[in-house]
Amino acid sequence: MAPAIQAENLVKTFGDVRALDGVSLDVPEGTVLGLLGPNGAGKTTTVRVLTTLLRPDSGRAVVAGVDVLKHPNQVRSLIGLSGQYAAVDEYLTGFENLTMVGELYQMTHREAKARALELLEWFNLAEAKDRTAKTYSGGMRRRLDLAAALVVRPPVMFLDEPTTGLDPRNRLALWEVIETLVEQGTTLLLTTQYLEEADRLAHDIAVVDHGRVIARGTADQLKAQIGGERIEVVVHEPGLITDALAALSGYALGEPTVEKNTRRITVPISGGARVLADAIRELDSRGIEIDDIGLRRPTLDDVFLTLTGHVAEERPGEEDGDDAGADGRGKGKDGGKGGRGPDKQAVTAGKES
C-alpha cells in the first residue's frame, strides 16, 4: 500500500537559513508519525510544504496519493490542519463555530450539530459552548481551533504541536481525541517537542534537527539504538560507590555514570533480568549494602540528547486557571511527566562512539 504521506528530499531555504535540508519521510496509511525535534528543526516548514502552504525549492511530496506540488487544491480537500484552516469567528459561540464548519463541508445541519456537540465534549468545552469565542481564554480558543480542524474527519491530518500551551488535563483530553481519530483510520503527522507525546501517540518517530531526519523508528527501536538497558543501583552510603563500581564492571557495556549526591550508579548492560539477578548476587557477595536496584530502558530523553546533543525544550508555561472547574475532572494527572526521567546523566553511558 502506498504511504498516505510521502516526502522525498525536501529542501527549503529562507535566505541563509536552510530550513529543510533534504527531508524524506513516509507515513503508512492509518498510522501516526511523530516528527520530533527542537525549536527551529524544520517541523513547521515540513508541515507547511506537505499541506500546500509553502513550495519547497526542490523535492517531491505526495499526500493521499496526490502530488502536493502539482495538485495542491486536490490535496487541500483531503487533509485537515490544525490552526490554519480552522478560522474561529470571535462573535460566534463555540457551538456555532463548529456547526458552521460542518455545514461549510456539506454536512447536514443535524450532522453538523451532533459533531459539534461531540467535539465540544471531547475538548472540555461543553459548558462554554454557548459563549462567544471572544470570551474564551487562549487555551480554550486553541482547543476550539483544534476541534474545528477535526469536524470533517479528513483522511489525513497534520497537527503542528497540538498540545503546546495546553495544561496537563487538556493535553490528556487531546491525546484521547487523537487516539480515537487514529482508531477510526485517520493518518496523522504530528509534530511535537514533547517526548512523552511522541512516545504515547506515534507508531513511528522521525527525529529532525537542522532540517534533516536524523533518526527514524519506533520509540522502542530508538531507545534500543542508543544502548539497550541500564541497571540502576543506589548504594547505602557514598563510601560504597567505588566498591559497587568494581562489582558491576563485569557487566558494563559502556562507561557507568555516577550521581554522587544520590549515590546512584547507572550501568549500561544487555541481558535483562538475568544480568540484574547476577549483579545483585555479586553486590551481595561483596557485602555492598544497597538501598535500591532496578533495570530500566533508556527514555526518549536519552535518545534525544544522544542524537541531537541537546536536551528537549523545557516545557513552556502552561495555561492555567482559565476554565478550571468547568467540569468534574481534576487536574491531578500530570501528562507532562512521562518521558522526562531524572536520569539525564545516564545518557553519556549509552552514547555510541
Ligand SMILES: Nc1ncnc2c1ncn2[C@@H]1O[C@H](COP(=O)(O)OP(=O)(O)O)[C@@H](O)[C@H]1O
Ligand atoms: N518564513 C520564514 N522566513 C525565514 N525563516 C524561516 C521562515 N520559516 C521558518 N524559518 C526558519 O527555518 C528554520 C526552521 O523553522 P521551523 O520549520 O519553523 O522549525 P520548527 O517548527 O521545527 O520549530 C528556523 O531556523 C526558522 O527560523
Ligand SMILES: [Mg+2]
Ligand atoms: Mg514549529
